[in-house]
Amino acid sequence: MLKNMNEHTIEDVADLGSKLRRRRKELGLTLEAVAKEAGVTTGFISQVERKITSPSLASLTAMADALGAHIADFFDPPPKPEETSRAKMREIYASPGGGFDFERLSTSFDGSTLNGLLVHHPPGFVIAEMVHEGEEFYYVIKGALTMTVDGVRTVLGAGDSIHFDSMRPHSVQNETGETVTVLVVNTMDLFGEDREEGPPHG
Amino acid sequence: MLKNMNEHTIEDVADLGSKLRRRRKELGLTLEAVAKEAGVTTGFISQVERKITSPSLASLTAMADALGAHIADFFDPPPKPEETSRAKMREIYASPGGGFDFERLSTSFDGSTLNGLLVHHPPGFVIAEMVHEGEEFYYVIKGALTMTVDGVRTVLGAGDSIHFDSMRPHSVQNETGETVTVLVVNTMDLFGEDREEGPPHG
DNA sequence: TCATTTTTTTAGTTCTACTGCAATTATCTT
DNA sequence: AAGATAATTGCAGTAGAACTAAAAAAATGA
Numbered sequence: 001m002l003k004n005m006n007e008h009t010i011e012d013v014a015d016l017g018s019k020l021r022r023r024r025k026e027l028g029l030t031l032e033a034v035a036k037e038a039g040v041t042t043g044f045i046s047q048v049e050r051k052i053t054s055p056s057l058a059s060l061t062a063m064a065d066a067l068g069a070h071i072a073d074f075f076d077p078p079p080k081p082e083e084t085s086r087a088k089m090r091e092i093y094a095s096p097g098g099g100f101d102f103e104r105l106s107t108s109f110d111g112s113t114l115n116g117l118l119v120h121h122p123p124g125f126v127i128a129e130m131v132h133e134g135e136e137f138y139y140v141i142k143g144a145l146t147m148t149v150d151g152v153r154t155v156l157g158a159g160d161s162i163h164f165d166s167m168r169p170h171s172v173q174n175e176t177g178e179t180v181t182v183l184v185v186n187t188m189d190l191f192g193e194d195r196e197e198g199p200p201h202g
Numbered sequence: 203m204l205k206n207m208n209e210h211t212i213e214d215v216a217d218l219g220s221k222l223r224r225r226r227k228e229l230g231l232t233l234e235a236v237a238k239e240a241g242v243t244t245g246f247i248s249q250v251e252r253k254i255t256s257p258s259l260a261s262l263t264a265m266a267d268a269l270g271a272h273i274a275d276f277f278d279p280p281p282k283p284e285e286t287s288r289a290k291m292r293e294i295y296a297s298p299g300g301g302f303d304f305e306r307l308s309t310s311f312d313g314s315t316l317n318g319l320l321v322h323h324p325p326g327f328v329i330a331e332m333v334h335e336g337e338e339f340y341y342v343i344k345g346a347l348t349m350t351v352d353g354v355r356t357v358l359g360a361g362d363s364i365h366f367d368s369m370r371p372h373s374v375q376n377e378t379g380e381t382v383t384v385l386v387v388n389t390m391d392l393f394g395e396d397r398e399e400g401p402p403h404g
Numbered sequence: 405t406c407a408t409t410t411t412t413t414t415a416g417t418t419c420t421a422c423t424g425c426a427a428t429t430a431t432c433t434t
Numbered sequence: 435a436a437g438a439t440a441a442t443t444g445c446a447g448t449a450g451a452a453c454t455a456a457a458a459a460a461a462t463g464a
Binding site for chain 2: 016054055056057058060070071072073087105106107112113114116118135136137139141157158159160161163164165183185186187
């Protein structure tokens with residue numbers, strides 16, 4: 001069963017049992033309660049929690065459901081370092097397609113998903129509609145930004161914010177005569193572009 | 203194999219094959235290349251991608267590795283709605299333990315992980331050191347905030363930011379004589395506190 | 405301390421995770 | 435368009451592990 005696995009992956013699966021047991025204990029449930037809900041035996045769950053047996057995806061999904069969790073929650077990788085970003089020490093980058101400048105605020109570490117940018121949209125600039133995985137959060141620091149999400153156009157002023165799923169078609173534009181400064185925080189898209197290149201920003 | 207599963211969970215597993223194939227195609231890899239890397243046969247991967255067979259956790263992990271991805275990435279649930287948050291229409295909440303006020307900026311939808319808050323720290327206020335899952339991003343809007351992460355103390359001024367893994371011991375304090383306003387964005391902790399109560403904020 | 409509950413252990417069995425190989429389809433080159 | 439090669443699917447298995455049932459041990463509560 002545990003054939004063809006490197007050390008990293010062994011750790012991932014090893015965590016599974018512990019996480020299942022921890023979740024069960026947090027909920028104050030007995031093996032029997034979870035077993036009954038998941039449609040398996042208490043002995044089996046016990047073995048899974050103690051890493052003696054590996055559950056099939058179907059069984060694991062049933063167990064996750066019984067624990068009010070999602071299967072993906074039991075496979076979180078371990079995290080790491082940090083970084084402070086100083087306003088005065090940041091580099092200002094031009095966007096890959098040209099048009100706006102940005103400063104990168106966030107750092108990255110194993111398991112990190114947050115991507116923070118300070119974006120400066122010049123007057124009249126438009127980012128064409130796009131769709132991709134992840135979710136996004138915009139907080140307008142200065143000026144007024146026009147966003148269109150799923151065809152719904154919204155003008156955000158200073159202090160306003162918006163949070164949406166990036167799978168919904170969205171576009172951004174600065175319809176004012178001034179540069180607009182926006183803080184953008186989105187989740188990393190593992191299947192998206194390499195982080196070392198310019199950010200897609202929405 | 204697919205016994206004891208409700209409709210929601212069937213969808214989750216059904217997505218697996220499609221996601222594996224999509225990822226493989228994105229990388230321009232053949233079944234044979236992935237199979238060789240993962241230590242399984244091409245026929246098997248083909249069956250998994252077409253949902254004819256469900257892989258064991260060990261095999262799935264090996265496949266994910268071969269695809270340069272993480273096993274959890276293949277179980278993402280589908281996302282949903284959005285919300286705009288207006289500065290002038292937000293409610294200001296007092297924190298559960300008392301001491302600081304905050305405004306909630308983000309919304310939530312299935313699969314969403316971002317949690318955005320605008321936090322107002324009064325002079326001298328301290329949030330004791332804590333540790334929990336997820337990651338955090340702070341952007342100082344007004345004033346100066348002192349943060350201590352893993353015993354390292356840092357003072358962040360307006361425009362400064364910090365991004366770190368919440369599993370590292372961290373505390374927050376306002377050592378100034380003015381109220382400090384900070385934008386906090388962190389990832390949802392499924393195993394943490396219920397969102398309807400006040401936010402832990404760090 | 406004792407009764408009950410919970411978990412672990414043990415000895416299986418069944419069925420599916422995965423193989424090997426042939427057939428089919430897709431792609432590329434001329 | 436034809437032919438060669440590469441890639442994928444189909445098919446018939448089988449070995450072993452996913453999971454069971456029941457007994458034993460451990461944990462818990464009164």
